[in-house]
Amino acid sequence: MNEVIQNSTNKQTHTYGESLWSKALRKLRKDTIGIVAFFVVLIYLGIAVGVCLGFFGSSWDRFVTDGYSGMSRQHIFGTNLNGQDIFERALYGTKTAFQIGFIVAIVATFLGGILGAVAGFFSGKIPDVLITWFYGVIDSIPFYLFVAALAVALADNPYAMHIAMISTFWTSTCRIIRGEVIKIKHLEYIEAARAIGVSYTKIIFKHIIPNTIHILLVQSTILFVTAIKSEVILSFLNLGVKEGVSWGLMLAEAAQEVPAGNFNNFIAASGFMLILVLAFNTFSDALQDALDPKKVS
Amino acid sequence: MDTFIYSLRKFFQSIPLIFGVTLISFVLMVYFGPDKTYDLLGKNPTQQQIEEVHHQLGYDQPFLTRYFIFFKEIITFDFGYSDSTGEKVSSIFARTIPVSLAVQLPILISGNIISIILALIAAYFRGKMIDKSVMFVAVIGMSVSYLIIVILFQIIFCSSYGLNIFPVQGWEVESFTSYLKYVTVPVLASVFLSIGYNTRFYRAVIVEEITKDHVRTARAFGTHPLKLLFKNILKNSLIPIMTRIIITLPFIIIAGSIVLESYFSIPGIGLVLYDAILTGDLPIIKAAVTWTAMIYVLSLILTDIMYTVVDPRVTLK
Amino acid sequence: MNNQKLLEVQDLVIEFTTDKGKVRAVDGISFSLNNSETLGIVGESGCGKTVTALSLLKLIPSPPGKIIQGHILYQGKDIVSKSESAMRHFRGKEISMIFQEPMTSLNPVFTIGNQMIDVIRQHTHASKKEAKERAIKMLERIRIPNPERRIDEYPHQMSGGMRQRIMIAMALSCNPKILVADEPTTALDVTVQAQVMAQISELQKKFNTAVILVTHDLGVIAETCTNVLVMYCGKIVERADVSTLFESPRHPYTRGLLTSIPRIREKKLEKLPTIEGTVPDLLHLPVGCRYADRCERVRDHCRLEEPPLEKKDDKTEVACFYPY
Numbered sequence: 001m002n003e004v005i006q007n008s009t010n011k012q013t014h015t016y017g018e019s020l021w022s023k024a025l026r027k028l029r030k031d032t033i034g035i036v037a038f039f040v041v042l043i044y045l046g047i048a049v050g051v052c053l054g055f056f057g058s059s060w061d062r063f064v065t066d067g068y069s070g071m072s073r074q075h076i077f078g079t080n081l082n083g084q085d086i087f088e089r090a091l092y093g094t095k096t097a098f099q100i101g102f103i104v105a106i107v108a109t110f111l112g113g114i115l116g117a118v119a120g121f122f123s124g125k126i127p128d129v130l131i132t133w134f135y136g137v138i139d140s141i142p143f144y145l146f147v148a149a150l151a152v153a154l155a156d157n158p159y160a161m162h163i164a165m166i167s168t169f170w171t172s173t174c175r176i177i178r179g180e181v182i183k184i185k186h187l188e189y190i191e192a193a194r195a196i197g198v199s200y201t202k203i204i205f206k207h208i209i210p211n212t213i214h215i216l217l218v219q220s221t222i223l224f225v226t227a228i229k230s231e232v233i234l235s236f237l238n239l240g241v242k243e244g245v246s247w248g249l250m251l252a253e254a255a256q257e258v259p260a261g262n263f264n265n266f267i268a269a270s271g272f273m274l275i276l277v278l279a280f281n282t283f284s285d286a287l288q289d290a291l292d293p294k295k296v297s
Numbered sequence: 298m299d300t301f302i303y304s305l306r307k308f309f310q311s312i313p314l315i316f317g318v319t320l321i322s323f324v325l326m327v328y329f330g331p332d333k334t335y336d337l338l339g340k341n342p343t344q345q346q347i348e349e350v351h352h353q354l355g356y357d358q359p360f361l362t363r364y365f366i367f368f369k370e371i372i373t374f375d376f377g378y379s380d381s382t383g384e385k386v387s388s389i390f391a392r393t394i395p396v397s398l399a400v401q402l403p404i405l406i407s408g409n410i411i412s413i414i415l416a417l418i419a420a421y422f423r424g425k426m427i428d429k430s431v432m433f434v435a436v437i438g439m440s441v442s443y444l445i446i447v448i449l450f451q452i453i454f455c456s457s458y459g460l461n462i463f464p465v466q467g468w469e470v471e472s473f474t475s476y477l478k479y480v481t482v483p484v485l486a487s488v489f490l491s492i493g494y495n496t497r498f499y500r501a502v503i504v505e506e507i508t509k510d511h512v513r514t515a516r517a518f519g520t521h522p523l524k525l526l527f528k529n530i531l532k533n534s535l536i537p538i539m540t541r542i543i544i545t546l547p548f549i550i551i552a553g554s555i556v557l558e559s560y561f562s563i564p565g566i567g568l569v570l571y572d573a574i575l576t577g578d579l580p581i582i583k584a585a586v587t588w589t590a591m592i593y594v595l596s597l598i599l600t601d602i603m604y605t606v607v608d609p610r611v612t613l614k
Numbered sequence: 615m616n617n618q619k620l621l622e623v624q625d626l627v628i629e630f631t632t633d634k635g636k637v638r639a640v641d642g643i644s645f646s647l648n649n650s651e652t653l654g655i656v657g658e659s660g661c662g663k664t665v666t667a668l669s670l671l672k673l674i675p676s677p678p679g680k681i682i683q684g685h686i687l688y689q690g691k692d693i694v695s696k697s698e699s700a701m702r703h704f705r706g707k708e709i710s711m712i713f714q715e716p717m718t719s720l721n722p723v724f725t726i727g728n729q730m731i732d733v734i735r736q737h738t739h740a741s742k743k744e745a746k747e748r749a750i751k752m753l754e755r756i757r758i759p760n761p762e763r764r765i766d767e768y769p770h771q772m773s774g775g776m777r778q779r780i781m782i783a784m785a786l787s788c789n790p791k792i793l794v795a796d797e798p799t800t801a802l803d804v805t806v807q808a809q810v811m812a813q814i815s816e817l818q819k820k821f822n823t824a825v826i827l828v829t830h831d832l833g834v835i836a837e838t839c840t841n842v843l844v845m846y847c848g849k850i851v852e853r854a855d856v857s858t859l860f861e862s863p864r865h866p867y868t869r870g871l872l873t874s875i876p877r878i879r880e881k882k883l884e885k886l887p888t889i890e891g892t893v894p895d896l897l898h899l900p901v902g903c904r905y906a907d908r909c910e911r912v913r914d915h916c917r918l919e920e921p922p923l924e925k926k927d928d929k930t931e932v933a934c935f936y937p938y
Contacts, residue, residue: 027633140590142551148574149584153329160348225440232442234557237574251444255560259465261458263514272447277440283311286437424677510718517671517713518706518733518784522698528732532723608723609768 020214024290030268032287040279045089048098057091070264077268080253086093089245096246097102097276104165104227109220111166112173113212116203119174120181132178135171143168143230147239157243161234165227173289177212184211214291221284225277232273247273260267300602301590307598318590323367326583328360328427355539371591381576389569396468397554397565399476404553408491409542415492416499417526420507423500431496438493443553450486466562483557491549495541502537506530522542535607543596543603547589618690620791620824621647621670621709626684628665631677637896639665639679641848647792652825653820654856656832658893662848667796667828671705672696691793699929702739707737710785716778717757720769725763730784737788752783755820775806781814786817795816807910811838832875836860844868846891847904850923854930855898864930864937866909902932913938 027033051057061082069075077086119131152162152257154280184190185208193203228247234240235248236255250269258266338346351357355366370376376386453459454468463482470476488565506512507530515529554567555574562568566585573581604611628640628727640662647653650936655663668674669681672693687694688708695873696704705711713719721729730749734740746765753761755777769777778798785793795814799807815838818825827839835842835856844852844867852865870889885938891908900906909916915935923933 030633133313133317136314137321140314140318140593141321141586142548142589144552144555144574145570145582145586145589149586150324151327152331152577152579152582155331184526229442232444233552234442236556237571239574251442251448254447258452259456263452264456266445266448268529270442270449274437274445275440277442278437281436281440499616500656510713510715513673514719514781515721515729515732516705517673517711519702519704519736520732521702521736524732529721529724533721582636610770 024214026285027290028286031286031290034283034290037282037286040275041283044094044276044279045098048095049291051092051095054211055163057088057095057170057240060088060092062088078127078264080250080265081257081262084161086250086268089250090247090272092245093247093250093269093272094276096241097231097273099230100162100165100241100246101164101227104221108223109173109216112170113177113209113216114172114204115170116177117181117208117212120178120206121185121208123182123185124176126180131174135174138168138171142238144233144239147194147234147284148237149165151239156242161231161240161242164239165230169223169226173216173223176215176219178253180215180278181208181210184208218284218288218291221280221287225280227286228277228280247279300605303605304598304605307601311594311598312409314594315591317370317586318594319368320364322583322586322590323364326579326586327334327363327367330579332356356554362604364450369589370421370583374584374588376580379581380578381572381575386580387407389581390588393564393566393569396563396568397550397558399464399470400480400563400565401550402481403480403552404487405542405546405549406582408488409495409538411488412492412495413499413538415606416503417495417531419496420503420530421522421526423504423507435493435496435500438490439497440493441490443490443556444560446486446490447483447556450482450489451560454482454485466560468561471493479561480565482562483561487553498541499534499538502534503530508583509533534606538603539603539607540600543600544593546596547592549588551585619646619687620649620651620689621686622685623666623670623872624687626666626668626669627682628662628674628679629682630679632897635897638848639896640669642684643843643845643848643850644684645843645850645853647816647824647826650818650822650824651841652827652839654835654842655826655828655843655845656830656835657845660893661845663828663845664796666845667711667826669881670792670794670826671709671711672698672701672712673705677878682827689779695717705738706733706785706790707788708790709792709794710788710790711796712778712781712785716744716774716781716801719781720777722769726772726780730780730787733784735785738746748787752787753780756770756780756818771779773806775810778802778806778810782813782817783916786821786823789821790823792824792826794826794828797830798827798833800829800831800859807834807900814838826848832860832871843935844871847896848901849904849933851905851933853923853932858929862930862938864910864926864932865905866938867905867936870908878915911938 037155049271059085063083064075065079066084067081067083069079069083071078073084073245075087077090079087080086114248115135119128122128141149146168147161150164151160152165154163157163190203190207194208203207231240231246232248232251235246236252238252240246240248247269248263254266254269255264336351342350348357355363358366374387378385379389382389412514415431415435419428422428451465455461455463464478468479470479512525512529520529551567551570554565555571556567557563558565558567559571569581570585572578573585622644623646625642626640626644627638627642630637630639645653645661657663657665662881665674665679667688670686670693672681674681681694684694686706693701693704710859714835720726727746727749730744730752731742734745734748735742736902738745742799750761750765753765753807758764758776758779764772774778782793782798791816798814800809806807811834814825814827817823825838827834829835839856841855842853844859844865846867852859852863852868854864859868860872863872867889875886889908894900894904894907900917902915902919903909903912903921906912911934920933921935923931926932926937
């Protein structure tokens with residue numbers, strides 16, 4: 001009996017998912033700008049992977065000239081105050097950005113998704129009260145000061161920034177998922193599963209979370225961008241990346257160099273970053289449009 | 298009177314939130330915060346000296362007692378003295394907050410007015426060229442980092458590489474003209490950025506409202522589009538818009554001030570916080586964290602009260 | 615000139631662009647309306663009757679909708695070519711419209727007085743005070759108790775029926791020649807429905823207004839209309855005066871609609887008859903008659919050619935090759 005219900009509910013989840021995803025894919029294919037944006041993101045991903053594999057960007061910390069040098073064939077964006085190749089550093093920064101973006105987006109979405117599903121499933125009961133209280137508290141603390149406070153507590157842990165972002169970014173996802181789960185938990189197949197005594201954990205992980213995947217996907221793209229942008233400010237505040245180089249660190253350097261008329265660091269870092277974030281935002285928008293069942297035009 | 302009782306009840310409801318914020322701040326910044334013993338005693342203190350200082354600083358007290366001491370600091374706004382300058386924290390705040398407000402208020406007002414107007418236009422012409430152009434600018438605005446904008450605007454307006462019509466940085470404000478001289482570029486940069494996020498959000502809110510039945514009714518009775526936008530639609534969209542403005546206010550002011558004031562050397566709360574973050578000046582960070590959180594909680598209450606003013610369907614229950 | 619119609623719709627085609635292709639929601643319909651006539655437009659949901667109603671005020675959401683062909687002549691002048699600003703002086707003054715959902719059709723954050731005054735001042739030069747007096751008078755006319763007090767209330771403080779009556783009062787406050795009522799009673803309780811319909815009829819007589827009543831409820835049509843159009847899939851399939859239509863429906867679809875209404879006084883039926891099948895997808899319309907797949911009188915010819923709307927006798931026009 002249990003088996004039968006499980007099968008039928010699975011099927012329902014499946015067909016629901018399928019129609020949503022195939023419809024989304026059909027809409028996405030028509031969205032030229034969205035597709036272009038997606039390929040731009042892919043190129044960046046390629047750069048990040050290339051850096052990881054050591055194809056390029058590996059000499060980001062080498063001192064190749066004495067102090068500044070302008071753009072040349074050897075050094076496309078010239079070199080910085082220390083004589084390091086700016087283009088190499090920008091490439092390496094891509095890897096750093098993806099690292100931060102992926103870690104923060106995945107963990108924060110995961111955390112927000114699960115806590116949101118639990119809160120929504122038990123809405124009004126103790127787990128929900130605790131979780132909503134908790135994200136209410138986190139949301140009340142200004143982000144940059146929270147990171148500063150966390151940095152104090154973690155005493156120069158290189159991952160203080162990641163931890164800070166994760167521990168604050170999950171709240172938006174949690175809020176949205178909680179709302180969604182409150183809506184879907186009254187669907188027949190979930191009530192049927194409850195009535196038949198399927199365990200709560202199983203219902204949440206097997207029947208509820210899979211039905212919120214499309215929201216989690218969109219959320220993770222938003223968090224990815226937010227993480228990359230936050231890194232810049234945090235690095236400027238000296239709370240950011242501790243190992244390697246990032247666009248934020250480059251911009252912090254640029255802030256010192258620009259008054260003297262050395263724009264190369266600024267142009268390279270902001271150019272790299274702007275194009276990625278713009279493409280990612282555009283792709284994220286296209287994804288949201290495609291996955292929004294209500295959206296007509 | 299009703300409003301007063303309503304606010305009071307809302308305040309009591311927000312006590313768990315205040316408790317949570319203070320608890321987290323306490324755990325992060327006091328309980329696991331840096332041990333000041335060695336700063337005070339130098340390199341080779343005796344065991345007795347250490348214990349004495351621990352006692353003085355209250356380190357030997359149990360968790361709860363220390364938390365209550367911290368809580369008392371917040372309520373009385375007595376966070377002691379800045380580690381780096383030795384000035385009283387409360388007087389630093391009192392001195393610098395007005396400067397920040399002088400920068401942030403014009404940003405807030407002009408940024409939101411421009412965004413709302415752009416959003417109304419985009420929503421009214423949704424799907425058309427105007428809408429697409431406005432939204433494209435908005436996406437750029439939200440994709441570019443604050444730091445990049447600030448640097449770029451400084452190059453364009455304040456440096457010999459650009460127009461060079463405003464001072465690079467500083468804050469020597471004696472008259473309204475000198476105020477304008479120093480405030481213009483920071484305000485322009487921030488407004489540009491805030492338009493990105495705000496316009497998108499406001500447009501979404503307004504589009505949702507524009508497709509409602511009562512707008513169709515008003516159109517069916519020949520209402521002028523401008524009246525439709527500025528009366529029928531705007532008042533209905535006001536709740537989400539005002540909520541967003543009020544709720545994000547404390548954070549935008551803090552976060553915005555830090556970058557802006559440190560970059561333009563404006564002696565506001567942001568610059569103080571920037572220095573405090575760089576030097577790990579805990580009393581200042583503690584005060585800023587807890588008080589922004591308190592103001593945030595108060596603004597949540599404020600939005601609840603505001604609903605009852607804007608929307609006749611919400612009553613003071 | 616004397617026999618000029620108040621409203622004449624000629625060969626109207628309205629297309630909607632969807633992400634799956636173009637759809638003709640209204641496909642070449644023609645009809646006319648005389649002074650103080652009550653015309654019913656009846657059909658299932660999705661047959662194009664609401665789109666037709668909206669088009670009379672050029673209120674079709676555009677994009678995606680567009681009038682691509684035909685004329686709508688009001689007192690002999692075409693409104694299809696009218697500019698949006700010209701339409702503003704037209705809507706509410708010459709033709710007014712009320713909608714299905716009284717719960718959402720009024721703006722929730724303004725008092726009903728505020729909204730009524732807006733409409734009156736839009737089309738007259740009345741001062742605020744005069745407009746308010748006029749609004750109160752309208753409320754008295756629809757017998758809202760304590761109009762001076764209720765005019766300052768918000769829509770949510772009123773019942774659905776009362777809101778719909780206020781909508782009617784608003785719609786008629788500038789003496790329009792035509793009132794278009796799109797499913798005015800569908801969202802209301804049965805007891806309130808009759809009240810609202812009586813209100814429409816009463817005001818129609820008083821103001822000498824012509825009414826176009828769009829509904830799927832044949833009962834409402836029977837009680838109030840003089841002439842009826844039956845629409846199916848964006849086309850008019852039958853046109854007749856109300857007694858002819860109910861006594862001798864000619865089109866198989868009309869007949870199907872009529873027999874699917876339960877009647878209390880008739881002898882017991884085994885089962886309520888329904889029309890088999892579903893409305894065809896507007897994206898994939900058949901070549902011939904659009905009703906062919908559901909029709910009990912269908913013959914081969916019906917699937918090859920579309921029947922035009924033709925006079926079958928002096929009372930009825932039917933778009934069917936083999937009418938009853």
